Amino acid sequence: MSLFWRIFLLNAVVLGVATALLLWAPVTVSVPVLLTEAVILVGGLGVMLVANAALIRWGLAPLVRLTRRMATVDLLRPGQRLPESGTGEVADVIRTFNAMLERLEQERVASSARVLSAQESERRRVAQELHDEVGQSMTAVLLALKRAADTADPPLRDELRQIQEATRGSLDEVRRLLRRLRPGVLEDLGLVSALTALAGDFATHTGLTVRRDFAGDLPPLEPTTELVLYRVAQESLTNAARHADAETVTVRLRRDPDAVELTVTDDGRGIRRLCEGAGIRGMRERALLVGASLEVVPGPSGDGTTVRLTVPVPPAGPVPPGPEPFALPQPAPSAARTDAQDL
Structure with missing residues (x-):
C-alpha cells in the first residue's frame, strides 16, 4: 500500500471513530464547555495527532535516510547503498537511487580511466621531450664546456668548471623529473x-x-x-x-x-x-x-x-592479454654514452 493510502486510511479511521462517538455515545458539548468535555476532546485530538505522527514518521523514515545518503555520498567510495525497505513509492525511490548510484559509479570509473590515460600519455610525451630535447641539449652544452675548459687559461678554466658543474646539477634534476614522469x-x-x-x-x-x-x-x-x-x-x-x-x-x-x-x-x-x-x-x-x-x-x-x-x-593463472586502460610506455632505445651520462 502506498504512503498516500496509509495516511488517508488512518485519518479516515480516526475521524470515523470520532464521528461515531459523537453520534452514538452520550457525548455532548455544552456552552460553555465543561471540564470533562474538554478533556475528552483534547484527548481525542491528542490520540489523532500521535497516530498520524507515528505513521508519517514510519512511512517517511526511508526517505530521511535517502536524503542523508544523498548529502554524503561520494563516488570515490563505491558500494554505498541503501536497504530497500518500505513499500510502494518509497521502495521504488530507493531502488531507483541505488540503480542511479551504480550507473554513476560505473561512469566515474570510465571517466577516471580516460582522464588518467590522458594524464599518463601526457607524462610520457613530456618525458620524451625532456629526454630528446632538453637532455640532449644540456649534454651538448656539457661537452662544449668541457672542451672549452680543457683549452682555456686557468682563471677562465675555473669559471668554466663551475658552469659545467651547475649544468651537470641541472641535468641531474632533469633526470629526476624524468624518472618521476616515466618510471622506467x-x-x-x-x-x-x-x-x-x-x-x-x-x-x-x-x-x-x-x-x-x-x-x-x-x-x-x-x-x-x-x-x-x-x-x-x-x-x-x-x-x-x-x-x-x-x-x-x-x-x-x-x-x-x-x-x-x-x-x-x-x-x-x-x-x-x-x-x-x-x-x-x-x-x-x-x-x-x-x-x-x-x-x-x-x-x-x-x-x-x-x-x-x-x-x-x-x-x-596467467595474466590475461589485451590492452590495458592505459599502457606503460616502451623503453627508449639506449644512446651512445658520453662523459655527461646522457639521459
Missing part, C-alpha cells in the same frame, strides 16, 4: 625494484629516512595495477614530505591471501582533521581503476599518518 625501472625491472628506486630517490632529495619492507612472494600483477601501486606510493611520499613534517617514512608491500597491500606510514604530525585535497582524491580515482580500496588513517601508535591501498589479487 617499473617497465624494465618490476614493481619492487621501482619502489626501491623511488624510496632511495625520495630519501636523497628530501633528507628523510625511508624504510622499506617488501615481501618477496608477490603474485604477478597487471601493468595497470603495478602503475597504480607505484603512483599511490609516489603521491604518499610526496604528501609526507610536503605536509606531514615527518622524519621517517616506512613503505611496506605485502601479500594477503587474496590481496596485495601497500602501506606508507610516516611519523609526522598526523591527521587531526582530514581535508582531502587533489592528491588524495587522485589516489582514490586510481584505486577505483583496479577495484582497490584506499584508506587514510592515523598511524599505528596514533601519531603520523598511514595510507593503505589494498588491491585484490586475481585468481591464480
